Amino acid sequence: MTDTTAVRVTAPGSPAATARLLAEAAHSVDAPDLVLAVSRNGIRTVHTGGSAEPGPVPRELMAYELGSASKPYAGLLLARLVAQGRVRYADRAADLLAPGFPVHPAVRRITLRHLLTHTSGLPGLPADFYPQAVPRWSTDPYGGYPADRVVRAFLRARPRHRPGTRWHYSNFAVSVLGHTLAAATGTPWEVLLHQQVLAPLGLDATRVRPGPEGAEAVGHRRDGTPVPALDTGGFTAAGAVRATPLDLLTFLEAHLAARPGGPDPRDPTLDAALTDVSRPLLRRGLRHAHTHTLTWFHHPSPYGPVLFHAGATLGQQAFLGFRPDSGLAVAATATRRVHRADTFVAAAYGLLTETP
Structure with missing residues (x-):
């Protein structure tokens, strides 16, 4: 070694x-x-x-898989669409995703803000995710669960808690957010993320699909065995972003530039979104000691x-x-x-x- x-x-x-x-x-x-x-x-x-x-x-x-560190990108995308007036945080996801479709009353109350802030009442992953994932848990647990299954699982869900009352980390919820924003704008998630976040910030080495061979970092298990590139299936918004460390710094520097006294970004809606995602929003845990923003x-x-x-x-x-x-x-x-x-x-x- x-x-x-x-x-x-x-x-x-x-x-x-x-x-x-x-x-x-x-x-x-x-x-x-x-x-x-x-x-x-x-x-x-x-x-x-x-x-x-x-x-x-x-x-x-090299581009590295971010996993759940993809969620701040989803959060910034939502905040920018809100700043542009295309959606609202209080919009109900089911109404945007499947207007008129019969859903459980608790599902009907779930808003875009609930999905992003892990307060929707949804579990971490859909209940029917595990039977297909467990046999390939160490190689490809997500690839066999596509977008349409994520959407169907949401529309037939029975939330564990009333939306907005409890915090429970949920890849399921943030994935539903991605599909909802795609439906609301008529734009595929990957294209929407590029148009609204990656291109405006100059993140040319950030993407949601594997890039050219040799430009992608290869993961390893604890014993050193290489791991195949991640396929997130229908959970793209929750964990599919890949980026170089230098692009990660650019993404973070954009948030710092939006702070009071920092230089203005190129677009006022982006400035508003960067400020919005950095603002403390909710508390949880013992004595409400843990603070969260929309996405951090x-x-x-x-x-x-x-x-x-x-x-x-x-x-x-x-x-x-x-x-x-x-x-x-x-x-x-x-x-x-x-x-x-x-x-x-x-x-x-x-x-x-x-x-x-």
Whole structure:
């Protein structure tokens, strides 16, 4: 095994202390490929490494599967459509998805906001998802459950709780949101995301389908076995985004630019959407200690609030976070997923919350 590392600073004047912090954090993570990237007021420092020999494409230029860290992209898309007046947060999903179709009264009350904020009352995944997924849980659990099944499962659902009353993390709900927005706009989800989010932010290396061979990171199981590229089936909005670490920083920097005093984005509806998704919206947990925005987890830190989201696929992990008060953004990717004794998220979260 080898431990190859490289540090690249993409603007003059970046403090060497940031590079040292990234190197220290990287030592705690065991993965074939690892990228830790920080932007501080637009000055970027990128650390790449891992136990595998580097390939012909630099690690920071490979596209990594984001898994659930795709959800902030779905959130920004919804917020922008709301800013454009094309939909409202309070619109009922069933009315947009299947007007006039008979559904359970609780399903009828589920709004776009409920779907995005995990307060719809829907389970994490549809009940009939598991019989087809379990036999191929370690290879392709989602690919056999297409979009039409996700929609049908929603329309016949019986929510566990009254919408808006409880928080329960749900890939099912965010996937339904994606199909609902596609129906409401008459535009496929992939095209809609590109038009409204990826293209305006200049995210040319971000996509929802695998790109050219050699440009995609390859995930690994704990024993080092390669994992096939993820097929999300009908759950595209909840976990299909793939992006390079540099594009992840661009995405996060756009949120920082929308903060008070930051430079204006190119479009006022995008400015409004970036601000909207960063605003604290709901609380949950013991004594309501956990705060969320429309799409980000929102925690305190010694240097001000942090907003973040992590994600994992069968063999990859990603972490996205930013600290609005100090202009700090952290993007991290790895090509191994270790379920319990894993240090990846802790290392990335530490960079976000403990970096002065």
